[in-house]
Amino acid sequence: MNNPEDLYSLCETQTNGCWEIPGRRWFVNANKKAYPKFQCEGKNWRAHRLSYTIKNGEIPEGMCVMHKCDNPWCVNPDHLSLGSVKDNNQDREQKGRGRAGRTFAYKPQPKQRILTNEQVREVRSLIAGGMSQRKVCAKCGINRGTLRCILDGQTYRDVV
Numbered sequence: 001m002n003n004p005e006d007l008y009s010l011c012e013t014q015t016n017g018c019w020e021i022p023g024r025r026w027f028v029n030a031n032k033k034a035y036p037k038f039q040c041e042g043k044n045w046r047a048h049r050l051s052y053t054i055k056n057g058e059i060p061e062g063m064c065v066m067h068k069c070d071n072p073w074c075v076n077p078d079h080l081s082l083g084s085v086k087d088n089n090q091d092r093e094q095k096g097r098g099r100a101g102r103t104f105a106y107k108p109q110p111k112q113r114i115l116t117n118e119q120v121r122e123v124r125s126l127i128a129g130g131m132s133q134r135k136v137c138a139k140c141g142i143n144r145g146t147l148r149c150i151l152d153g154q155t156y157r158d159v160v
């Protein structure tokens, strides 16, 4: 059993000031977004929410913890702020528009299979047929990281 504060002892400070939990302790929410997971007090926490709670107390109902640094793996409390779900969506949209390229990549989740073999084959054939990565992601309901892992052969290598 972990204590909440153990979260920080696990972290590695990145050059951009982000504190990331190394390793592959991913937690995937209903939107198939991956967040680092941290278990303590009998509960699976999304690590950034736990970090916010440690420093600032309980998260009010209906609010979410946003990353100012736009790095889902970061648990540095200085990089976290509280917002409504609406703020979070707006924030993501603005950042999505304003950025030339994202500064982080979704990391592969080797043990997790969210797609069927048929879906993997479809993804590959759409890409091979010249469809843009963005369109393929939208069509197949996957994120860019998942797509990249498929194309790089990091995941679903056994699907032929």
Ligand SMILES: [Zn+2]
Residues within 6 Å of the ligand: 017, 018, 019, 069, 070, 071, 074, 075, 076, 079
């Ligand atoms: Zn950060």
